[in-house]
Amino acid sequence: xxxxxxxxxxxxxxxxxxRDLVIVKxxxxxxxxxxxxEYIDCAAGIGVATIGHSNPTVVKAITKQAxxxxxxxxxxxxxxxxxxxxxxxxxxxxNLKRSFLTNSGTEAMEAxxxxxxxxxxxxxxxxxxxxxxxxxxxxxxxxxxxxxxTPFEPLVPGFSFVPFNNLEKMEAAITKKTAGIILxxxxxxxxxxxxxxxxxxxxxxxxxxxxxxxxxxxxxxGFCRTxxxxxxxxxxxxxxxxxxxxxxxxxxxxxxxxxxxxxxIGFGQHGTTYGGNPxxxxxxLATIDFMLDNNLAKQAKEKGDYLVxxxxxxxxxxxxxxxxxxxxxxxxxxxxxxxxxxQLMKEGIIAMPAGKIVLRFLPPAxxxxxxxxxxxxxxxxxxx
Ligand SMILES: Cc1ncc(COP(=O)(O)O)c(C=O)c1O
Numbered sequence: 001x002x003x004x005x006x007x008x009x010x011x012x013x014x015x016x017x018x019r020d021l022v023i024v025k026x027x028x029x030x031x032x033x034x035x036x037x038e039y040i041d042c043a044a045g046i047g048v049a050t051i052g053h054s055n056p057t058v059v060k061a062i063t064k065q066a067x068x069x070x071x072x073x074x075x076x077x078x079x080x081x082x083x084x085x086x087x088x089x090x091x092x093x094x095n096l097k098r099s100f101l102t103n104s105g106t107e108a109m110e111a112x113x114x115x116x117x118x119x120x121x122x123x124x125x126x127x128x129x130x131x132x133x134x135x136x137x138x139x140x141x142x143x144x145x146x147x148x149x150t151p152f153e154p155l156v157p158g159f160s161f162v163p164f165n166n167l168e169k170m171e172a173a174i175t176k177k178t179a180g181i182i183l184x185x186x187x188x189x190x191x192x193x194x195x196x197x198x199x200x201x202x203x204x205x206x207x208x209x210x211x212x213x214x215x216x217x218x219x220x221x222g223f224c225r226t227x228x229x230x231x232x233x234x235x236x237x238x239x240x241x242x243x244x245x246x247x248x249x250x251x252x253x254x255x256x257x258x259x260x261x262x263x264x265i266g267f268g269q270h271g272t273t274y275g276g277n278p279x280x281x282x283x284x285l286a287t288i289d290f291m292l293d294n295n296l297a298k299q300a301k302e303k304g305d306y307l308v309x310x311x312x313x314x315x316x317x318x319x320x321x322x323x324x325x326x327x328x329x330x331x332x333x334x335x336x337x338x339x340x341x342x343q344l345m346k347e348g349i350i351a352m353p354a355g356k357i358v359l360r361f362l363p364p365a366x367x368x369x370x371x372x373x374x375x376x377x378x379x380x381x382x383x384x
Contacts, residue, residue, distance in 0.1 A: 001034065019345065026053025029367035031350070040363070040371045042351045047188070047220050047328070047362035050247035050300075051290050055366075058250035061286030062279060069278045074101070074271070084281035087288050091229050092258050093238045099256045101276030105219035105245035106134025108255035109182075111270060112241045113138040113156075115257065116180035116213045119264045124158035124177040126170065130190030130355075131161075133182060133217055142182050144190070164193055167202040174206060180213040180241075181206070185231040188220035191358040192323045192330025200235045213240040213262060219255070220328070223247030224291050224365055227301030227326030234325065250290075252283035300326035300365040303372060307361070310376035316383040320357075329361040330354055331383070340382060347378045 004022045021039075025032040029052060031041045044050065051058065065080060072078045081101070088099050100115075102108045117123055127133065127142040134140065140149060141156035149155060158177065162169040164187060181203055187193040207214040216239035221231035225247055228234055232242070240262045245255030274280070291297070304326040313322065321332040333340065337353045344351050354360035361375070 004034065019341075019350075021345065021350075028052035028055075029364040029371055038348060039345070040349045040367070040375060042349060042361040042363040042367075042375065044362050044364050045251060046246070046352065047225060048246045048251050049364050050224055050327075051250050051287055051296065052364045052366040053251070055250050055287070055290060057290045058252070058283055058286045061282045062252065065279050065282035071274075071277050071279070073273060074276050078276075078278055078281070080278045080281040080285065081276045084276070084285045087285055088256060088258060091288060091292075092242065093232070095238045095240075095260045096242055096258045097261060098263075099258045100270065101280070102245070102255035102257070102272060103253045103274050103280070104134075105217075105243065105255050106136045106139040107272065107275070108219065108243035108245055108257045109133045109139035109142070109217065110136055111257040112182070112215045112243050113142070113180070114270055115241060115259060115263045115265050116215060118266075118269060119262060120179040120211060120213060122177050122179035122212075124160070124175065125180050125182055126160050126162060126173045126178060127182040128164040128184075128187070129161050130164055130187050130193060131182070131184055131217075132187070132189035133184075134219075164190070165196055165199045167199055167206075170203060171206055174210050174212065178210060178212045180215045182215045182217060184217045184221065185235065185237075186221050186226060186325060186328055188328070188360070189354055191332065191355045192328060192360060194323060194325060195235070197235050200232075200237045204237055207240070215239060215241045215243065217243050219243055219245045220362075223287070224297040224300045225326060225362065226328050227304060228297050229291070231325065248287060249280060249283040250287040252280055252287075254280045254284050294366075296365045297326075303327055303363075303365065303367060303369070304329060306369065307372045307376055310373065310380075312380050316380070318383045327361070327363055327365055327367075331359040331361075331379070333357050333359065333383070343382050344378065347382075349375055349378055 022034045023031045024034045100111045133142045141159045222244040240260045242258045248254050323330045337359050352360040
Protein backbone atom coordinates (compact mmCIF):
# COMPACT_ATOMS: atom_id res chain seq x y z
CA UNK A 1 0.00 0.00 0.00
CA UNK A 2 1.26 3.52 -0.75
CA UNK A 3 2.14 5.71 2.23
CA UNK A 4 -0.60 8.32 1.85
CA UNK A 5 0.49 10.31 4.88
CA UNK A 6 3.97 10.73 3.44
CA UNK A 7 2.59 11.68 0.01
CA UNK A 8 0.33 14.36 1.45
CA UNK A 9 3.00 15.65 3.81
CA UNK A 10 5.38 15.91 0.85
CA UNK A 11 3.10 17.38 -1.75
CA UNK A 12 0.34 19.40 -0.09
CA UNK A 13 0.83 23.02 0.93
CA UNK A 14 1.20 22.57 4.65
CA UNK A 15 -1.61 24.75 5.96
CA UNK A 16 -3.66 22.09 7.71
CA UNK A 17 -2.61 20.70 11.11
CA UNK A 18 -3.35 17.00 10.63
CA ARG A 19 -4.68 14.06 12.58
CA ASP A 20 -2.90 10.81 12.03
CA LEU A 21 -5.75 9.21 10.11
CA VAL A 22 -6.24 8.35 6.42
CA ILE A 23 -9.98 8.22 5.79
CA VAL A 24 -10.73 6.21 2.67
CA LYS A 25 -14.41 5.30 2.86
CA UNK A 26 -17.66 6.51 4.40
CA UNK A 27 -21.24 5.33 4.77
CA UNK A 28 -23.88 7.26 6.70
CA UNK A 29 -22.19 8.31 9.99
CA UNK A 30 -19.35 5.77 9.75
CA UNK A 31 -15.94 6.23 8.13
CA UNK A 32 -13.08 3.79 7.67
CA UNK A 33 -9.33 4.25 7.51
CA UNK A 34 -7.07 2.50 4.99
CA UNK A 35 -6.46 -0.36 7.45
CA UNK A 36 -10.20 -1.01 7.76
CA UNK A 37 -10.62 0.53 11.23
CA GLU A 38 -14.09 1.96 11.78
CA TYR A 39 -14.97 5.36 13.30
CA ILE A 40 -18.17 7.16 14.26
CA ASP A 41 -17.78 10.42 12.38
CA CYS A 42 -18.92 13.35 14.51
CA ALA A 43 -16.94 15.76 12.33
CA ALA A 44 -18.73 14.89 9.06
CA GLY A 45 -16.23 16.81 6.95
CA ILE A 46 -16.68 19.79 9.32
CA GLY A 47 -20.45 19.72 9.36
CA VAL A 48 -20.89 18.83 5.69
CA ALA A 49 -22.18 15.24 5.48
CA THR A 50 -25.50 15.94 7.20
CA ILE A 51 -27.30 13.38 5.02
CA GLY A 52 -24.51 10.84 5.66
CA HIS A 53 -21.46 9.87 3.68
CA SER A 54 -22.02 8.70 0.11
CA ASN A 55 -25.76 9.03 0.48
CA PRO A 56 -27.24 6.78 -2.26
CA THR A 57 -29.84 9.38 -3.32
CA VAL A 58 -27.08 11.88 -4.06
CA VAL A 59 -24.75 9.31 -5.61
CA LYS A 60 -27.57 8.37 -8.01
CA ALA A 61 -28.35 12.00 -8.86
CA ILE A 62 -24.68 12.88 -9.47
CA THR A 63 -24.14 9.77 -11.58
CA LYS A 64 -27.19 10.48 -13.75
CA GLN A 65 -26.23 14.14 -14.17
CA ALA A 66 -22.60 13.26 -14.95
CA UNK A 67 -23.77 11.05 -17.77
CA UNK A 68 -25.95 13.88 -19.11
CA UNK A 69 -24.13 17.21 -18.65
CA UNK A 70 -21.39 18.06 -16.15
CA UNK A 71 -20.64 21.67 -16.92
CA UNK A 72 -22.55 24.67 -18.18
CA UNK A 73 -21.73 28.25 -17.24
CA UNK A 74 -24.49 30.42 -15.80
CA UNK A 75 -24.52 32.62 -18.90
CA UNK A 76 -26.66 29.81 -20.35
CA UNK A 77 -29.88 28.47 -18.89
CA UNK A 78 -29.91 24.90 -17.56
CA UNK A 79 -32.70 22.55 -16.46
CA UNK A 80 -31.06 21.17 -13.30
CA UNK A 81 -29.91 24.59 -12.08
CA UNK A 82 -33.43 25.92 -12.62
CA UNK A 83 -34.91 23.20 -10.40
CA UNK A 84 -32.22 23.66 -7.72
CA UNK A 85 -32.85 27.43 -7.59
CA UNK A 86 -36.59 26.82 -7.30
CA UNK A 87 -35.99 24.34 -4.48
CA UNK A 88 -33.83 26.82 -2.57
CA UNK A 89 -36.57 29.39 -2.98
CA UNK A 90 -39.17 26.96 -1.60
CA UNK A 91 -37.27 26.14 1.61
CA UNK A 92 -36.05 29.65 2.55
CA UNK A 93 -38.07 32.54 4.07
CA UNK A 94 -40.42 34.21 1.56
CA ASN A 95 -38.40 37.46 1.44
CA LEU A 96 -35.33 35.56 0.14
CA LYS A 97 -36.05 35.26 -3.54
CA ARG A 98 -32.91 34.80 -5.60
CA SER A 99 -29.70 32.84 -5.11
CA PHE A 100 -26.18 33.42 -6.32
CA LEU A 101 -24.59 29.96 -6.48
CA THR A 102 -20.97 29.43 -5.47
CA ASN A 103 -18.52 26.58 -4.84
CA SER A 104 -17.82 27.25 -1.16
CA GLY A 105 -18.91 29.13 1.92
CA THR A 106 -16.29 31.81 1.69
CA GLU A 107 -17.32 32.65 -1.87
CA ALA A 108 -20.91 33.04 -0.69
CA MET A 109 -19.59 35.53 1.88
CA GLU A 110 -17.60 37.40 -0.78
CA ALA A 111 -20.74 37.70 -2.87
CA UNK A 112 -22.75 38.99 0.07
CA UNK A 113 -20.11 41.63 0.87
CA UNK A 114 -20.03 42.85 -2.73
CA UNK A 115 -23.82 42.75 -3.03
CA UNK A 116 -24.26 44.77 0.18
CA UNK A 117 -21.77 47.43 -0.93
CA UNK A 118 -23.39 47.87 -4.34
CA UNK A 119 -26.98 47.71 -3.05
CA UNK A 120 -26.57 50.23 -0.23
CA UNK A 121 -23.88 52.37 -1.89
CA UNK A 122 -22.08 52.16 1.46
CA UNK A 123 -18.78 50.49 2.31
CA UNK A 124 -18.52 49.24 5.88
CA UNK A 125 -19.47 46.10 7.81
CA UNK A 126 -19.92 45.19 11.44
CA UNK A 127 -19.24 41.61 12.47
CA UNK A 128 -18.83 39.90 15.82
CA UNK A 129 -15.96 38.84 18.02
CA UNK A 130 -15.34 35.08 17.73
CA UNK A 131 -17.22 35.11 14.41
CA UNK A 132 -15.86 33.04 11.52
CA UNK A 133 -16.85 33.70 7.91
CA UNK A 134 -14.09 32.21 5.74
CA UNK A 135 -10.54 32.62 4.49
CA UNK A 136 -10.73 34.70 1.30
CA UNK A 137 -9.80 38.35 1.75
CA UNK A 138 -13.33 39.75 2.15
CA UNK A 139 -14.66 36.98 4.36
CA UNK A 140 -11.40 37.01 6.33
CA UNK A 141 -11.78 40.73 6.91
CA UNK A 142 -15.01 39.89 8.74
CA UNK A 143 -13.43 37.02 10.66
CA UNK A 144 -12.28 37.84 14.14
CA UNK A 145 -9.41 35.47 14.97
CA UNK A 146 -6.06 37.28 15.00
CA UNK A 147 -4.01 34.25 13.89
CA UNK A 148 -6.07 33.96 10.73
CA UNK A 149 -5.94 37.68 9.94
CA THR A 150 -2.60 39.16 10.93
CA PRO A 151 -0.30 37.45 8.37
CA PHE A 152 -2.46 38.75 5.53
CA GLU A 153 -2.89 42.39 6.46
CA PRO A 154 -3.80 44.82 5.07
CA LEU A 155 -7.25 43.30 4.74
CA VAL A 156 -10.34 44.87 3.16
CA PRO A 157 -10.95 48.17 4.97
CA GLY A 158 -14.19 49.05 6.72
CA PHE A 159 -14.76 46.04 9.01
CA SER A 160 -15.30 46.45 12.75
CA PHE A 161 -15.98 43.89 15.49
CA VAL A 162 -18.36 44.01 18.43
CA PRO A 163 -19.04 41.44 21.17
CA PHE A 164 -21.59 38.75 20.21
CA ASN A 165 -25.05 39.07 21.80
CA ASN A 166 -24.42 42.72 22.76
CA LEU A 167 -27.03 44.93 21.14
CA GLU A 168 -25.83 48.18 22.69
CA LYS A 169 -22.33 47.79 21.27
CA MET A 170 -23.81 46.83 17.90
CA GLU A 171 -25.95 49.98 17.81
CA ALA A 172 -23.02 52.14 18.85
CA ALA A 173 -20.89 50.73 16.02
CA ILE A 174 -23.34 51.67 13.23
CA THR A 175 -22.28 54.68 11.16
CA LYS A 176 -23.48 56.37 7.97
CA LYS A 177 -21.07 54.12 6.10
CA THR A 178 -22.42 50.78 7.43
CA ALA A 179 -23.58 48.61 4.53
CA GLY A 180 -24.12 45.35 6.39
CA ILE A 181 -24.09 43.50 9.69
CA ILE A 182 -22.68 39.98 9.32
CA LEU A 183 -23.65 37.39 11.93
CA UNK A 184 -23.80 33.69 12.66
CA UNK A 185 -26.95 32.71 14.56
CA UNK A 186 -24.82 30.13 16.36
CA UNK A 187 -21.09 30.77 16.23
CA UNK A 188 -19.46 27.52 15.11
CA UNK A 189 -15.69 27.96 15.06
CA UNK A 190 -16.05 30.53 17.85
CA UNK A 191 -17.19 27.91 20.37
CA UNK A 192 -20.92 27.10 19.74
CA UNK A 193 -22.28 30.40 21.07
CA UNK A 194 -26.02 30.81 20.55
CA UNK A 195 -27.60 34.19 19.78
CA UNK A 196 -30.55 35.27 21.91
CA UNK A 197 -33.98 36.08 20.49
CA UNK A 198 -33.73 39.63 21.86
CA UNK A 199 -30.38 40.15 20.15
CA UNK A 200 -31.52 38.93 16.74
CA UNK A 201 -34.78 40.90 16.92
CA UNK A 202 -32.75 43.95 17.94
CA UNK A 203 -30.24 43.57 15.10
CA UNK A 204 -33.11 43.15 12.62
CA UNK A 205 -34.69 46.40 13.88
CA UNK A 206 -31.35 48.25 13.74
CA UNK A 207 -30.78 47.12 10.15
CA UNK A 208 -34.24 48.35 9.13
CA UNK A 209 -33.76 51.65 10.90
CA UNK A 210 -30.37 52.43 9.39
CA UNK A 211 -30.78 50.94 5.90
CA UNK A 212 -28.18 48.28 6.69
CA UNK A 213 -28.39 44.77 5.22
CA UNK A 214 -28.68 41.93 7.73
CA UNK A 215 -26.38 39.19 6.43
CA UNK A 216 -26.83 35.91 8.25
CA UNK A 217 -24.09 33.32 7.79
CA UNK A 218 -25.83 29.92 7.90
CA UNK A 219 -22.88 28.14 6.33
CA UNK A 220 -22.45 25.87 9.33
CA UNK A 221 -25.93 26.07 10.87
CA GLY A 222 -27.97 25.61 7.69
CA PHE A 223 -29.56 22.51 6.18
CA CYS A 224 -30.95 20.74 9.26
CA ARG A 225 -27.81 20.97 11.40
CA THR A 226 -29.56 22.72 14.31
CA UNK A 227 -32.88 20.87 14.18
CA UNK A 228 -34.55 23.20 11.68
CA UNK A 229 -33.81 23.61 7.98
CA UNK A 230 -32.11 26.92 8.91
CA UNK A 231 -31.18 28.21 12.36
CA UNK A 232 -33.05 31.49 11.73
CA UNK A 233 -36.28 29.46 11.91
CA UNK A 234 -35.76 29.00 15.68
CA UNK A 235 -36.02 32.79 15.96
CA UNK A 236 -38.41 33.77 13.13
CA UNK A 237 -35.80 36.08 11.63
CA UNK A 238 -35.77 37.09 7.97
CA UNK A 239 -32.30 38.28 6.91
CA UNK A 240 -31.65 40.34 3.77
CA UNK A 241 -28.96 37.93 2.64
CA UNK A 242 -28.39 34.40 3.93
CA UNK A 243 -25.20 32.57 3.05
CA UNK A 244 -25.14 28.78 2.98
CA UNK A 245 -22.77 25.94 2.02
CA UNK A 246 -21.54 22.81 3.89
CA UNK A 247 -24.63 20.58 4.29
CA UNK A 248 -26.33 21.86 1.14
CA UNK A 249 -25.20 19.15 -1.30
CA UNK A 250 -24.19 16.01 0.59
CA UNK A 251 -20.48 16.82 0.34
CA UNK A 252 -20.40 18.19 -3.18
CA UNK A 253 -18.82 21.68 -3.04
CA UNK A 254 -21.73 24.12 -3.25
CA UNK A 255 -22.57 27.42 -1.59
CA UNK A 256 -25.06 30.22 -2.11
CA UNK A 257 -25.83 33.79 -1.18
CA UNK A 258 -29.62 33.86 -1.02
CA UNK A 259 -30.94 37.39 -1.42
CA UNK A 260 -34.01 39.52 -0.80
CA UNK A 261 -35.19 42.30 -3.10
CA UNK A 262 -32.97 44.71 -1.17
CA UNK A 263 -30.03 43.28 -3.11
CA UNK A 264 -29.61 45.22 -6.32
CA ILE A 265 -26.78 44.04 -8.51
CA GLY A 266 -26.30 44.52 -12.22
CA PHE A 267 -25.27 42.28 -15.10
CA GLY A 268 -21.53 41.64 -15.11
CA GLN A 269 -20.98 42.95 -11.57
CA HIS A 270 -20.23 39.48 -10.18
CA GLY A 271 -19.78 35.94 -11.48
CA THR A 272 -18.06 32.54 -11.25
CA THR A 273 -17.28 29.82 -13.78
CA TYR A 274 -18.29 26.79 -11.74
CA GLY A 275 -21.05 28.15 -9.49
CA GLY A 276 -24.38 26.48 -10.21
CA ASN A 277 -22.93 23.91 -12.57
CA PRO A 278 -25.31 21.02 -13.38
CA UNK A 279 -23.43 18.45 -11.28
CA UNK A 280 -23.45 20.67 -8.21
CA UNK A 281 -27.09 21.56 -8.78
CA UNK A 282 -28.07 17.89 -9.09
CA UNK A 283 -26.28 17.13 -5.82
CA UNK A 284 -27.98 20.05 -4.06
CA LEU A 285 -31.42 19.18 -5.37
CA ALA A 286 -31.13 15.53 -4.33
CA THR A 287 -29.76 16.50 -0.90
CA ILE A 288 -32.62 18.86 -0.12
CA ASP A 289 -35.19 16.31 -1.31
CA PHE A 290 -33.59 13.69 0.95
CA MET A 291 -33.72 16.12 3.89
CA LEU A 292 -37.41 16.90 3.29
CA ASP A 293 -38.45 13.30 2.57
CA ASN A 294 -36.75 12.01 5.74
CA ASN A 295 -37.65 14.92 8.01
CA LEU A 296 -33.97 15.29 8.76
CA ALA A 297 -34.38 18.52 10.70
CA LYS A 298 -36.61 16.71 13.20
CA GLN A 299 -34.13 13.84 13.36
CA ALA A 300 -31.30 16.30 14.09
CA LYS A 301 -33.30 17.87 16.91
CA GLU A 302 -34.30 14.55 18.49
CA LYS A 303 -30.84 13.03 18.17
CA GLY A 304 -29.13 16.13 19.59
CA ASP A 305 -31.51 16.10 22.57
CA TYR A 306 -30.95 12.35 22.97
CA LEU A 307 -27.15 12.55 23.01
CA VAL A 308 -27.11 15.39 25.51
CA UNK A 309 -29.68 13.61 27.71
CA UNK A 310 -27.37 10.59 27.83
CA UNK A 311 -24.49 12.63 29.28
CA UNK A 312 -24.18 12.40 33.07
CA UNK A 313 -23.69 16.13 33.28
CA UNK A 314 -23.41 16.31 37.10
CA UNK A 315 -20.55 13.82 37.09
CA UNK A 316 -18.51 15.39 34.24
CA UNK A 317 -15.98 17.28 36.31
CA UNK A 318 -13.91 18.29 33.28
CA UNK A 319 -16.89 20.09 31.69
CA UNK A 320 -17.67 23.77 32.21
CA UNK A 321 -20.74 24.05 29.96
CA UNK A 322 -22.69 22.27 27.24
CA UNK A 323 -24.24 24.40 24.50
CA UNK A 324 -26.18 22.90 21.64
CA UNK A 325 -29.01 23.07 19.17
CA UNK A 326 -29.87 19.89 17.29
CA UNK A 327 -26.67 18.21 16.19
CA UNK A 328 -24.48 21.29 16.62
CA UNK A 329 -23.06 20.45 20.02
CA UNK A 330 -20.33 22.22 21.97
CA UNK A 331 -18.87 20.84 25.18
CA UNK A 332 -16.73 23.49 26.86
CA UNK A 333 -14.00 21.98 29.01
CA UNK A 334 -12.02 23.46 31.87
CA UNK A 335 -8.86 22.56 29.97
CA UNK A 336 -7.56 22.20 26.39
CA UNK A 337 -9.49 19.80 24.16
CA UNK A 338 -6.62 18.44 22.07
CA UNK A 339 -5.79 15.40 24.28
CA UNK A 340 -9.49 14.52 24.41
CA UNK A 341 -9.77 14.60 20.62
CA UNK A 342 -6.88 12.13 20.46
CA GLN A 343 -8.47 9.92 23.10
CA LEU A 344 -11.84 9.98 21.34
CA MET A 345 -10.13 8.91 18.13
CA LYS A 346 -8.49 5.98 19.92
CA GLU A 347 -12.00 5.00 21.02
CA GLY A 348 -13.24 5.14 17.43
CA ILE A 349 -14.93 8.55 17.54
CA ILE A 350 -13.96 11.56 15.43
CA ALA A 351 -14.83 14.99 16.85
CA MET A 352 -13.65 18.56 16.21
CA PRO A 353 -12.40 21.44 18.29
CA ALA A 354 -14.13 24.84 18.28
CA GLY A 355 -11.31 26.98 19.62
CA LYS A 356 -8.97 25.64 22.29
CA ILE A 357 -11.40 24.50 24.97
CA VAL A 358 -14.60 23.48 23.20
CA LEU A 359 -15.22 19.97 21.86
CA ARG A 360 -17.49 20.23 18.82
CA PHE A 361 -19.78 17.46 17.56
CA LEU A 362 -21.40 17.86 14.13
CA PRO A 363 -22.41 14.29 13.23
CA PRO A 364 -24.54 13.35 10.23
CA ALA A 365 -28.24 13.54 11.08
CA UNK A 366 -28.53 9.92 9.92
CA UNK A 367 -26.34 8.81 12.85
CA UNK A 368 -27.96 5.83 14.60
CA UNK A 369 -29.11 5.77 18.23
CA UNK A 370 -26.61 2.94 18.87
CA UNK A 371 -23.82 5.22 17.67
CA UNK A 372 -25.09 8.06 19.88
CA UNK A 373 -25.14 5.67 22.85
CA UNK A 374 -21.54 4.71 22.15
CA UNK A 375 -20.47 8.39 21.94
CA UNK A 376 -22.24 9.12 25.22
CA UNK A 377 -20.64 6.16 27.01
CA UNK A 378 -17.15 7.24 25.94
CA UNK A 379 -17.74 10.92 26.81
CA UNK A 380 -19.13 9.98 30.23
CA UNK A 381 -15.98 7.98 30.89
CA UNK A 382 -13.29 10.35 29.62
CA UNK A 383 -14.79 13.63 30.88
CA UNK A 384 -15.48 12.40 34.42
C1 LIG B 1 -19.91 29.99 9.72
C2 LIG B 1 -18.97 29.75 8.57
N1 LIG B 1 -18.84 30.69 7.62
C3 LIG B 1 -18.01 30.52 6.57
C4 LIG B 1 -17.24 29.38 6.43
C5 LIG B 1 -16.33 29.22 5.25
O1 LIG B 1 -16.80 28.21 4.42
P1 LIG B 1 -15.78 27.45 3.42
O2 LIG B 1 -14.79 26.73 4.25
O3 LIG B 1 -16.67 26.55 2.61
O4 LIG B 1 -15.15 28.50 2.56
C6 LIG B 1 -17.32 28.39 7.42
C7 LIG B 1 -16.48 27.19 7.34
O5 LIG B 1 -16.18 26.53 8.30
C8 LIG B 1 -18.21 28.58 8.51
O6 LIG B 1 -18.32 27.65 9.48
